[in-house]
Amino acid sequence: MSSHVATKKVFKLIAEEAYRQKYGLEMIPSENYVSADVLKALGSILTNKYSEGFPGRRYYGGNEVIDKIENYAVDLAKKLFGVPAAFVQSYSGSPANMAITMAVCEPGDVVMGLALSSGGHLTHGAHLSFSSIFYSAVNYSVGKDWKIDFKELETLAKKHKPKLIWVGTTAYPFKLDYKKFRKIADMVNATLVADCSHITGLIIGGVHESPVPYVDIVMTTTHKTLRGPRGAMILITERGLRKDPEMKGKIERAIIPGIQGGPHNHQTAAIAVSLEEALKPSFKKYAAQIAKNASVLAKELGTVSETHLILLSLTKYGYGMGYQAQYALEEAGITVNKNTIPGEPASPFYPSGIRLGTPALTSRGMKGSDMIKIAGWIKRVLEEIRGLDLPKEQDKRKDFLKEVKKEIHKNKNLKIIRKEVEKFAGKFPVPGIK
Numbered sequence: 540m541s542s543h544v545a546t547k548k549v550f551k552l553i554a555e556e557a558y559r560q561k562y563g564l565e566m567i568p569s570e571n572y573v574s575a576d577v578l579k580a581l582g583s584i585l586t587n588k589y590s591e592g593f594p595g596r597r598y599y600g601g602n603e604v605i606d607k608i609e610n611y612a613v614d615l616a617k618k619l620f621g622v623p624a625a626f627v628q629s630y631s632g633s634p635a636n637m638a639i640t641m642a643v644c645e646p647g648d649v650v651m652g653l654a655l656s657s658g659g660h661l662t663h664g665a666h667l668s669f670s671s672i673f674y675s676a677v678n679y680s681v682g683k684d685w686k687i688d689f690k691e692l693e694t695l696a697k698k699h700k701p702k703l704i705w706v707g708t709t710a711y712p713f714k715l716d717y718k719k720f721r722k723i724a725d726m727v728n729a730t731l732v733a734d735c736s737h738i739t740g741l742i743i744g745g746v747h748e749s750p751v752p753y754v755d756i757v758m759t760t761t762h763k764t765l766r767g768p769r770g771a772m773i774l775i776t777e778r779g780l781r782k783d784p785e786m787k788g789k790i791e792r793a794i795i796p797g798i799q800g801g802p803h804n805h806q807t808a809a810i811a812v813s814l815e816e817a818l819k820p821s822f823k824k825y826a827a828q829i830a831k832n833a834s835v836l837a838k839e840l841g842t843v844s845e846t847h848l849i850l851l852s853l854t855k856y857g858y859g860m861g862y863q864a865q866y867a868l869e870e871a872g873i874t875v876n877k878n879t880i881p882g883e884p885a886s887p888f889y890p891s892g893i894r895l896g897t898p899a900l901t902s903r904g905m906k907g908s909d910m911i912k913i914a915g916w917i918k919r920v921l922e923e924i925r926g927l928d929l930p931k932e933q934d935k936r937k938d939f940l941k942e943v944k945k946e947i948h949k950n951k952n953l954k955i956i957r958k959e960v961e962k963f964a965g966k967f968p969v970p971g972i973k
């Protein structure tokens with residue numbers, strides 16, 4: 540295949556994806572639409588340069604301009620979060636969390652984080668992640684009310700004496716009480732690290748409390764509610780530097796040579812652009828609207844949200860309905876992800892819930908009245924999967940879901956909903972898409 544044909548093929552596929560992003564409702568709560576300026580920086584010639592090391596201390600020449608860009612991004616990050624040290628080179632959240640763990644712990648040390656099944660993250664000590672392969676992972680969980688069980692957390696901390704405690708979530712619809720985490724971390728002299736990737740936009744917007752006064756280190760991805768490019772930042776707080784004055788060097792060494800090679804300079808520049816945008820007063824309005832929209836949507840769906848996301852149990856529609864709901868909603872032009880619910884009654888692989896959120900829809904300018912319409916479509920879609928319960932016999936599940944997928948694809952009501960969704964979504968602009 541000539542490169543010309545290959546290129547044509549790629550751009551045709553990008554156009555196809557652009558259509559999906561514009562005419563669908565993107566409701567995965569960790570996704571967003573970046574601005575045209577962020578896209579411009581990401582697609583720039585900065586991708587051509589190798590820059591291992593840090594500003595003023597690079598392995599290769601020709602980094603005079605790259606140094607200025609990285610220093611600018613670091614300064615903006617420090618200003619936005621009110622921290623004395625920031626690092627912007629991590630490729631994404633997982634490598635950033637790996638760097639933090641390497642900086643704080645020796646292999647085999649105990650790390651504690653919220654269990655994946657309770658809405659935690661893979662890198663906070665989940666089975667099969669580096670965080671439980673190379674470290675001794677202990678997980679705390681949520682209680683029957685779906686909120687973090689601080690009693691269990693304290694008991695586990697006292698028993699296992701973790702070196703590092705993560706406070707961070709990926710599927711948790713409530714605000715976090717950093718003060719309580721700090722108290723427990725202090726009881727066992729643990730380093731407390733906030734992974735606020737999901738809620739950073741809400742923190743910047745003043746909708747959620749900042750973890751900075753309470754924790755030693757903060758990690759955030761830059762592509763979720765912050766609305767920047769894919770990437771991550773590591774921030775050390777005043778408190779963190781007091782706890783370990785060597786922490787800056789430890790983080791740097793963990794990033795390179797510990798994990799990474801050359802930073803993605805186009806990504807660094809795009810992070811800087813998104814931080815400039817997040818410093819504007821309009822970002823505060825955006826953050827407040829994300830939470831308002833989530834709260835309206837949650838109420839319409841019969842649940843609550845204090846954040847940007849909704850964790851919806853589908854047990855009233857049947858047994859193990861997460862997959863079926865994800866398929867059916869996708870067929871109707873609404874993108875969400877299947878998710879376990881606390882105390883999962885079905886299986887982690889075939890879960891009973893969905894996770895959905897409002898950051899991307901809010902970026903398109905949607906408001907509360909739009910959420911009411913969207914909740915209406917979601918409820919109509921969910922009615923279409925009633926009766927499609929997951930088989931209790933594990934060996935029948937794969938084939939069952941294959942059949943269900945075909946059935947959902949043929950469903951006429953879902954096609955009608957999709958037309959309505961496309962007509963509605965198409966009216967809301969998406970930066971970078973005509």
Ligand code: DSN
Nearest residue numbers: 568569632660709710
């Ligand atoms: N995959 C991200 C999410 O969707 O929450 C977390 O890394």
